[in-house]
Amino acid sequence: MIAWQMSAGLALALFMLGLLGLLARRSLVFVMMSIEIMLNAAGLLFITAGMRWGNPDGQIMLILVLNLAGAELALGLILILRLRNRITNLDGDSVNLLRDVP
Amino acid sequence: MISYLWLIPALPLLGSVILGMFGPSMGPRLSGAVGTLSVGLAAVLAMAIALQWLGHPPAHSMYQQTLWSWINLPGFSINVGLYLDPVSLLMVLVITIVGCLIHLFSTEYMEGEDGYSRFFAYLNLFVSAMLLLVLADDLALLFVGWEGVGVCSYLLVGFWFSESANGYAARKSFVVTRVADIFMLAGLLLLATQLGTLNIQNMLAGAVATWPSGSLMPAVAASLLLMGGLGKSAQVPLQTWLPDAMAGPTPVSALIHAATMVTAGVYLVVRTHALFLLAPSVLDAIAIGAVITLLVAAFAGLVQSDIKRVLAYSTMSQIGYMFLALGVGAWPAAMFHFMTHAVFKALLFLTAGAIAMRLDHEQNIFAMGGLRTKLPLAFWAFLIGSASLAALPVISAGFFSKEMILGAVAAAPMPGMVLWGAGILGAMLTAIYIFRVVFMVFLGPVNTEISGSYGLRVAIPLVTLSAGALVVGWLETPETLGGQTIFSQFLSPAVGVFRHLPVSAMIPLTGIAAPLLGVAIAYTLYRNGTWARAATTEPSRLTLFLKSGSGFDTLYDAVIVAPYMGLVQLLRRDPVDQMFMLLRDLAVALHRQLRATQIGQIRRYASWMMAGSVATIAILLFA
Numbered sequence: 001m002i003a004w005q006m007s008a009g010l011a012l013a014l015f016m017l018g019l020l021g022l023l024a025r026r027s028l029v030f031v032m033m034s035i036e037i038m039l040n041a042a043g044l045l046f047i048t049a050g051m052r053w054g055n056p057d058g059q060i061m062l063i064l065v066l067n068l069a070g071a072e073l074a075l076g077l078i079l080i081l082r083l084r085n086r087i088t089n090l091d092g093d094s095v096n097l098l099r100d101v102p
Numbered sequence: 103m104i105s106y107l108w109l110i111p112a113l114p115l116l117g118s119v120i121l122g123m124f125g126p127s128m129g130p131r132l133s134g135a136v137g138t139l140s141v142g143l144a145a146v147l148a149m150a151i152a153l154q155w156l157g158h159p160p161a162h163s164m165y166q167q168t169l170w171s172w173i174n175l176p177g178f179s180i181n182v183g184l185y186l187d188p189v190s191l192l193m194v195l196v197i198t199i200v201g202c203l204i205h206l207f208s209t210e211y212m213e214g215e216d217g218y219s220r221f222f223a224y225l226n227l228f229v230s231a232m233l234l235l236v237l238a239d240d241l242a243l244l245f246v247g248w249e250g251v252g253v254c255s256y257l258l259v260g261f262w263f264s265e266s267a268n269g270y271a272a273r274k275s276f277v278v279t280r281v282a283d284i285f286m287l288a289g290l291l292l293l294a295t296q297l298g299t300l301n302i303q304n305m306l307a308g309a310v311a312t313w314p315s316g317s318l319m320p321a322v323a324a325s326l327l328l329m330g331g332l333g334k335s336a337q338v339p340l341q342t343w344l345p346d347a348m349a350g351p352t353p354v355s356a357l358i359h360a361a362t363m364v365t366a367g368v369y370l371v372v373r374t375h376a377l378f379l380l381a382p383s384v385l386d387a388i389a390i391g392a393v394i395t396l397l398v399a400a401f402a403g404l405v406q407s408d409i410k411r412v413l414a415y416s417t418m419s420q421i422g423y424m425f426l427a428l429g430v431g432a433w434p435a436a437m438f439h440f441m442t443h444a445v446f447k448a449l450l451f452l453t454a455g456a457i458a459m460r461l462d463h464e465q466n467i468f469a470m471g472g473l474r475t476k477l478p479l480a481f482w483a484f485l486i487g488s489a490s491l492a493a494l495p496v497i498s499a500g501f502f503s504k505e506m507i508l509g510a511v512a513a514a515p516m517p518g519m520v521l522w523g524a525g526i527l528g529a530m531l532t533a534i535y536i537f538r539v540v541f542m543v544f545l546g547p548v549n550t551e552i553s554g555s556y557g558l559r560v561a562i563p564l565v566t567l568s569a570g571a572l573v574v575g576w577l578e579t580p581e582t583l584g585g586q587t588i589f590s591q592f593l594s595p596a597v598g599v600f601r602h603l604p605v606s607a608m609i610p611l612t613g614i615a616a617p618l619l620g621v622a623i624a625y626t627l628y629r630n631g632t633w634a635r636a637a638t639t640e641p642s643r644l645t646l647f648l649k650s651g652s653g654f655d656t657l658y659d660a661v662i663v664a665p666y667m668g669l670v671q672l673l674r675r676d677p678v679d680q681m682f683m684l685l686r687d688l689a690v691a692l693h694r695q696l697r698a699t700q701i702g703q704i705r706r707y708a709s710w711m712m713a714g715s716v717a718t719i720a721i722l723l724f725a
Contacts, residue, residue: 019712023705031704096702 004052011048014041028083028090032076039069103154106147107167107184110194111233113144118226125219134209137222141205141229145198151186152195156592163187163595166239173242180300185239187596189372192437193236196444200361201229203563207452208353210559211459215351221261225357228254232362236369241290241300244370248286248334251363252279258358259350271349278343282333289326296323306376313380320380327374328384331367335421338395342654344418345402348410352455355410360417360447365440368424372433375597379431389429389511393524396422398652400531404538405649407637408465409454412539415651416491417447419528423507426525430518432510433597434590438578439503441589445574446490446500449567453484456560457543461550467539468637472548479556481544483564488540490571492533492621495614496583502575504529506602508613509580513603522609526616533620534627541628580610 014037021034043062050058080090087094117140125133168183186194205225212221231250238244253276260272294300296319297308313320329340336344336359347359358364371378371388378385399419406412420443427436457473457480458465474481490500508529512522578589581602590600627633636645647653699710 023709023712026705092704095704 004048007044007048007051011041011045014038014044026091026093028080028092031092032073032080035076036069036073039065039072104151104160104165104186105167107151107165107186107237108169110144110147110151110198111184111230111237113140113147113230114226114233115230116140118223118230121219121223121226125223128219130213130218133219133222137219137226138202138205138209140226141198141202144229144233145195145202148191148194148198152191155188155191159595168239178294178298180240180242182243183239184237185302186237188593189369189437189596190236192441192593193369194233196441197229197232197236197362200444200448200567201232201357203566204353204357204361204448204452206559207356207455207563208351210557211353211455212351217261221258221351224254224257224261225354228258228358228363232366235366239302241293241302241305244302244373245283245287245290248330248366249283251358251366252276252283252334255279255347255358255363258354259347261350261354268349271343271346275343275347278340279333282330282340285326285333286330289323289330292323292326302373306374309377309380315380316382317380320377321384324374324378324381324384325387327370327377328367328388331370332391333367334370335364335367335425336418337367337421337425338391338398339654341395341399341418342651342658345411345414345651348408348414352410352451352458355414356448356451356455359414360451361444364417364421365424365444368421368428368436368440371425371428372437372597375428375431375433378428385429385431387429388425389521392422392425392429393521393528395419396426396528397524397531398654400528400535401648402651403535404531405636405641405645406535407468409457409467409539409543410451410465412467412535413447413450413454416450416532416536417443419532420447420491422528423504423525426511426521427507430511430514430521432507432600434578434593434600435503435506435510437593437597438506438589439500442490442499442503442571442574445567446487446498446571449483449564449571450487450491452560452563452567453480453487456480456483456556456564459560460552460554460556462553464550467542468634470543470550471546472544473552474544476548476552479561479564483568484544485540486568486571488536490575491536492617493529493613494533494617494621497572499571499573499575501617502577502579505580505610505613506578509602509605509609512605512609526612529613530616530620530623533617534624537621537624538628538633541624542633545628582610 018034018038025031043065046058046061117136121133164187166185168181170182172182173180231247235247256272256276259275260269262268297305299305333340348355396419399415403412403415424436424439490498493501493504495501508525579586
């Protein structure tokens with residue numbers, strides 16, 4: 001039996017990694033991947049919580065989160081493909097047409 | 103015939119409506135004809151009514167015509183009605199006849215001006231409002247005419263509105279008389295609340311029945327009405343607008359600012375004289391104010407260089423004589439001087455206009471000279487008008503009316519003799535300043551180019567008015583010259599019998615000598631070149647002080663206009679609004695701060711979101 005603190009710590013580490021990737025990376029593909037990692041961290045935290053309180057709801061939530069992640073990933077990839085037609089690279093910072101200061 | 107009375111104010115009103123609606127498409131000939139004819143028909147009608155009146159005066163020498171009910175409240179009602187008695191009949195005759203002649207003159211004077219039909223529309227509207235003023239049987243209706251003439255005066259002074267100075271003069275005349283009208287309106291409201299009616303005859307009867315003579319209430323009501331009259335008649339302390347009103351076309355000055363509108367104050371006092379008799383102190387104040395006005399204006403007339411301004415100050419001064427007569431209760435004398443003044447002052451103004459027509463609108467008397475042989479018609483007309491204004495004995499109308507006033511003043515109880523002395527001084531000054539103009543303009547070498555010629559439409563009014571200025575005085579003469587009393591007898595049903603009180607022979611003799619002395623002084627000063635030198639040398643401080651009308655303008659600018667404009671400047675930036683502007687500024691500042699974060703970098707947004715989440719969680723956990 002693994003202590004729930006271990007897997008919760010893993011989830012936290014995964015989340016921080018994803019967040020760092022999100023903040024540090026400029027390539028949109030890597031940003032997407034970072035978001036996936038953060039989602040998986042959240043899913044792991046659900047499982048851990050279900051384990052801690054002996055409740056299967058956590059696992060149900062994981063399936064839901066995975067579904068959402070898949071749908072979101074598909075949508076995100078489509079957007080990235082569309083964006084590639086316009087900016088030729090995948091630098092997220094160059095997509096700033098909505099910024100306020102001219 | 104008399105039942106057509108309502109047509110008298112209605113005809114000029116109709117003329118003004120026609121001119122106002124179709125004027126621009128009618129062409130100058132037709133609009134001039136409509137303008138003159140509408141007043142001319144009113145004049146013919148007025149003369150017919152007057153003839154019938156002289157033959158068979160109606161019962162009690164008055165005629166009332168109620169047209170319709172205006173305001174009908176329980177306990178208070180105002181009818182739109184006309185009231186004709188000898189006083190208003192005299193006013194109507196003068197307004198329509200002199201008005202008609204001035205319209206005729208204007209058709210030639212204004213030829214080629216922009217807004218030709220507009221001019222006649224305003225002028226007709228003025229005549230209509232003035233007739234309503236004198237015919238009204240109700241003070242509320244009189245006030246309608248009163249404001250009507252004020253508006254027309256404003257429109258006509260500012261007739262050449264493309265020059266901002268004219269607009270300023272128009273505003274000044276409007277605002278100053280409006281200040282007076284506020285007093286008058288307060289007086290009307292006081293009378294309405296105290297006596298329950300504004301119908302002039304009922305109101306006067308009520309006042310006599312309710313208020314004892316010399317009590318406070320009639321004095322307050324009379325002074326409020328008087329303030330309105332002083333403003334309209336350009337008397338101290340509300341006289342400053344009249345010289346500036348000369349910015350209007352000259353026929354306007356002749357009609358409005360000499361013959362008719364400015365005497366509305368005199369008419370008002372005569373019309374309500376029963377009320378004024380209840381307030382002897384107010385009558386004394388009228389006399390003293392009148393003397394101050396006539397001297398201030400006469401001194402100002404001595405140093406003016408613009409011919410129209412000389413005439414403006416002389417108008418002020420002559421109306422001062424009328425008020426002096428009112429102050430001693432000599433109502434017929436005031437009305438008599440009103441009539442002669444209307445004739446000779448209209449004549450003087452029209453002649454000044456006729457001179458200006460030929461001299462390319464020159465008005466500076468020092469730039470003129472030698473016009474006696476070049477413009478004989480203008481010379482004779484101006485000379486006759488000046489003689490009448492200066493009250494040269496026997497030959498002029500002004501002599502008889504001024505004599506009547508001064509005789510009544512001298513016979514009045516103290517301080518009658520002091521007032522009389524001031525009046526005599528004023529008469530001498532009048533002769534000096536008007537003959538100064540005569541000599542400067544008509545004698546000496548010719549200094550200006552003269553062009554054009556006079557048509558009939560200029561000649562007829564000048565000749566008619568000249569004849570009038572010579573003969574109308576014979577309607578009322580002193581004992582020594584026949585003792586004719588047609589005029590005061592005609593007015594007696596309205597204002598009571600007038601008795602020429604016995605005075606010592608010195609009084610009329612001094613009255614004869616003063617103007618002659620004035621002419622002699624004017625001629626001496628002309629011969630030795632004093633007047634001409636005064637034009638070229640730097641004016642002394644005294645001259646400048648007199649020229650500005652004894653500094654009333656400066657005083658009012660400092661005491662009233664400047665603080666008021668200061669307040670306006672303050673309120674223009676709206677202190678209350680500042681509070682709300684502060685809210686706006688705050689919102690804008692916050693907006694500036696927040697928009698700086700909108701930089702289009704997803705990673706920056708994400709970090710802010712993270713920071714926000716962490717902060718929220720921290721607060722939830724530790725708060």
